[in-house]
Amino acid sequence: MCGIIARMSLDSNPIKTIQGLKELEYRGYDSYGILFSSFKEESIVYKDIGEIDVSFFNNKNIKSNIEIGHTRWATHGDVEKRNAHPHFDTANNFFVVMNGIIENFQKIKINLIKDGIKFNSETDTEVIPQLFSYYFNPLCKDLRQELISTMGKVIAELKGEFSFLLKYGDFLFAYKNMNPIIVGFLEKEVFISSDINLVMNNSDEYVILDDN
Ligand code: GLU
DSSP states (O other): OOEEEEEEESOOOTHHHHHHHHHGGGGOOSEEEEEEEOTTSOOEEEEEESOOOHHHHHHHTOOOSEEEEEEEOOSSSOSOGGGSSOEEOTTSOEEEEEEEEETTHHHHHHHHHHTTOOOOOSOSTTHHHHHHHHHOOTTOSOHHHHHHHHHHHHHHHOOEEEEEEEEETTEEEEEESSSOOEEEEETTEEEEESOHHHHHHTOSEEEEOOOO
């Protein structure tokens, strides 16, 4: 099982997320990816196969308030850059990192392709952001409520054992039905991971999410 991590913070230095992702390497992985975003700004995604080079990111001096990251242990789709997480929908609105397996992804993917949606990867994970985009109504009055309602529709379609983190704009969602997700809190920061020690070492208080 690989690792997932996310941070949302008023502190625009993402080093905790980069370092945290590096610490998740002990769980085994073949590739990795990380998304950086400042509030109300576009997301930048880096993906690669092999080892995480912390100095590469440090040298870039990235400013970011929201990050999601992933160390992948491929189950569906070869070990290739395009299959590394985060995955996103065609319009680049919904970004997802996932641990686990979506058993019925082929059926969902075939139906979405029939509706004209183009996929970028071979993974099971990509159906999550594509389904979000499919069900989400961007003209809604209440964005938060629409996201929660879309989450319900997407989850109802997915079979398997998995946990995922999703970023949409300045919203961050976590879902799990088996693999652990721990949410940590600091005064001006939320720090999330599949690894309890990582969250304990990076937050003042934390909660372990229950199933569903
Ligand atoms: N099934 C997903 C994939 O192959 C996630 C695997 C994992 O838990 O790293 O991309």
